[in-house]
Amino acid sequence: MAGVIGKAQEQVAQALEAATAALSLGAPADAVYVDEATGDDKDGDGSQAKPFKTVAGAYIARSSDAINVHVRQAPAEGQTEGSWAAATASAKKKAAKLLQTHKNKLAKQEELRKREEAEGEARRAAEAKKLEEAKAIVLEEPTTEATRIKIRQATEQRGKRVRVFGWVHRLRQQGGMTFVILRDGSGYLQCVLSGRLSQTYDALTLTLESTIQITGVINQLPEGKTAPENHELTADWFAVVGKAPGGDDAFLNQVNEDADPSQLADARHLVIRGENASAILKVRAALLQSFRQSYANLGLLEVTPPCMVQTQVEGGATLFAFDYYGEQAYLTQSSQLYLETCLPSLGDVFCVQESFRAEKSHTRRHLSEYTHVEAELAFLTFKDLLEHIEELICQTIDRVLADPKIKELIDHLWAGKGKFEPPSRPFMRMDYRDAIKWLNDHNITRPDDNGVEGPHVVGDDIAEAAERKMTDTIGRPIFLINFPKDIKSFYMSRVPGDEEYTESVDLLMPNVGEIVGGSMRISDLDELLAAYKREGIDPEPYYWFTDQRKYGTSPHGGYGLGLERLLAWLLNRYTVRECSLYPRWTGRCTP
Numbered sequence: 001m002a003g004v005i006g007k008a009q010e011q012v013a014q015a016l017e018a019a020t021a022a023l024s025l026g027a028p029a030d031a032v033y034v035d036e037a038t039g040d041d042k043d044g045d046g047s048q049a050k051p052f053k054t055v056a057g058a059y060i061a062r063s064s065d066a067i068n069v070h071v072r073q074a075p076a077e078g079q080t081e082g083s084w085a086a087a088t089a090s091a092k093k094k095a096a097k098l099l100q101t102h103k104n105k106l107a108k109q110e111e112l113r114k115r116e117e118a119e120g121e122a123r124r125a126a127e128a129k130k131l132e133e134a135k136a137i138v139l140e141e142p143t144t145e146a147t148r149i150k151i152r153q154a155t156e157q158r159g160k161r162v163r164v165f166g167w168v169h170r171l172r173q174q175g176g177m178t179f180v181i182l183r184d185g186s187g188y189l190q191c192v193l194s195g196r197l198s199q200t201y202d203a204l205t206l207t208l209e210s211t212i213q214i215t216g217v218i219n220q221l222p223e224g225k226t227a228p229e230n231h232e233l234t235a236d237w238f239a240v241v242g243k244a245p246g247g248d249d250a251f252l253n254q255v256n257e258d259a260d261p262s263q264l265a266d267a268r269h270l271v272i273r274g275e276n277a278s279a280i281l282k283v284r285a286a287l288l289q290s291f292r293q294s295y296a297n298l299g300l301l302e303v304t305p306p307c308m309v310q311t312q313v314e315g316g317a318t319l320f321a322f323d324y325y326g327e328q329a330y331l332t333q334s335s336q337l338y339l340e341t342c343l344p345s346l347g348d349v350f351c352v353q354e355s356f357r358a359e360k361s362h363t364r365r366h367l368s369e370y371t372h373v374e375a376e377l378a379f380l381t382f383k384d385l386l387e388h389i390e391e392l393i394c395q396t397i398d399r400v401l402a403d404p405k406i407k408e409l410i411d412h413l414w415a416g417k418g419k420f421e422p423p424s425r426p427f428m429r430m431d432y433r434d435a436i437k438w439l440n441d442h443n444i445t446r447p448d449d450n451g452v453e454g455p456h457v458v459g460d461d462i463a464e465a466a467e468r469k470m471t472d473t474i475g476r477p478i479f480l481i482n483f484p485k486d487i488k489s490f491y492m493s494r495v496p497g498d499e500e501y502t503e504s505v506d507l508l509m510p511n512v513g514e515i516v517g518g519s520m521r522i523s524d525l526d527e528l529l530a531a532y533k534r535e536g537i538d539p540e541p542y543y544w545f546t547d548q549r550k551y552g553t554s555p556h557g558g559y560g561l562g563l564e565r566l567l568a569w570l571l572n573r574y575t576v577r578e579c580s581l582y583p584r585w586t587g588r589c590t591p
């Protein structure tokens, strides 16, 4: 019993002590604290540890002026911290006014929200009603004959009734009319739906990338109006073939220019519908066609070597290996060795083939799969080879530029960034050793094995950045020739009388760097066998390549050109990734 009384007395004493402490601070237990020096109206909670900054802030936070606000006073002399005291009457009055203003503002906002909600509902109801009524409008197709055309034929079909199929590339509703820019891959055509046509359910719910068929007459536009090809189709009927989604799933939500690059890479199948991406692919097609025409003019025959091979061409480090029915095989790095075997059979040959490189580097000019334009020519000199490459490039580019449609696409892709300058002949010839001197004369350094920047020395494999600086400074195509044997491939022949160097060439273009790599080939059997040995290559799988030197050898040479790199130069693209249909690079094999 005595113990219980003792405990109760202790508790009373503690409560008294707490009450006295509170009184000494002048604050009741439900006080809300304000410290004008250290408080925060936004993040404070009104406790002593986290006070508000102003009395008004405290009122607004509690949504009331009937609270006990205590304000931190200036510290008395000799003290570091001021005590708490009840807010003054004038401070409370001012804060109460601010609280009222705040409440009025909230009330107004709420009123506006409700009004907008009501208006929104009314609008939605009206739209739903309009859509419901629109379903009743059924379009009958006129019975007059309509010629089915592709958009590229639109100009020649002006004035006649035509039928066009395509994708809704752009869409605008204005003044009761619907303007559609239709795309069918062959061009763009503005189509105008007016009257009942633009009031149908399909017109009102049309979305970008939907497919439609549309009939009507194409007319030249009057002065002052603009549309692709300066004409438009006045529709007399249309029907939806496949409707694309709207809302969250809408096309523009999938393909947004501001999206991060990996999202855009995932959506490449949609990105290629865009004007820039499709323009690049169209120029790419024209370029390939032009290459084939140039080769026909130069007397080279097209062959199609295999992609699955059992030999390397450009070193083991970049080989993609796979199991081929239990044997080791690779995806081809280059078709060169196969082209060489065609010379005795078909004469000079070329191919347009995918090459594969397991490149670990993430650079703007490296792909894991690229389109390789390669050629091999027999009984020629190194000088002939360089002249052939120069002729091939100039002829091919000139033909592409001579096509007004393609020229327009190239100009479009250069827009705002200057103009493509076709290369002038002859290309500059620069010996590898002169390039090393040029780099040093221009203070372009390279890191040594310890990462310390220093001058280039003969024997260096000139790095991409240094090569680019040199090419961009010189500003015209450069044939960089005669590389040291130690940094080049096993099959390259030596410069007669200068055996440490090879009859090799890289063609460098401004903005991109190397677009062609080529050389004369070792034509002597023993020299080739020695080269295998030096490089540690097992000659056995190369028996067919070696036979070239056994059964009637010939001096010969060839080269490979990276199509995407040539396009990056021609179209002023930052990276080769933009110049491939579905680019592959480290870690990217989709879509």
Ligand code: 4AD
Pocket (backbone or CB within 6 Å): 313, 314, 333, 334, 335, 336, 357, 359, 365, 366, 367, 368, 369, 370, 372, 374, 375, 514, 515, 516, 517, 518, 519, 558, 559, 560, 561, 562, 563, 564, 565, 576
């Ligand atoms: O210089 P490379 O490796 O030469 C060869 O493959 C030779 N066997 C070709 C031959 O003589 N038939 O490659 C030739 C060209 C380069 O100049 C470059 O344009 C391109 O192929 N290339 C690449 N393009 C994109 N991504 C890559 N990873 C490339 N590697 C080479």
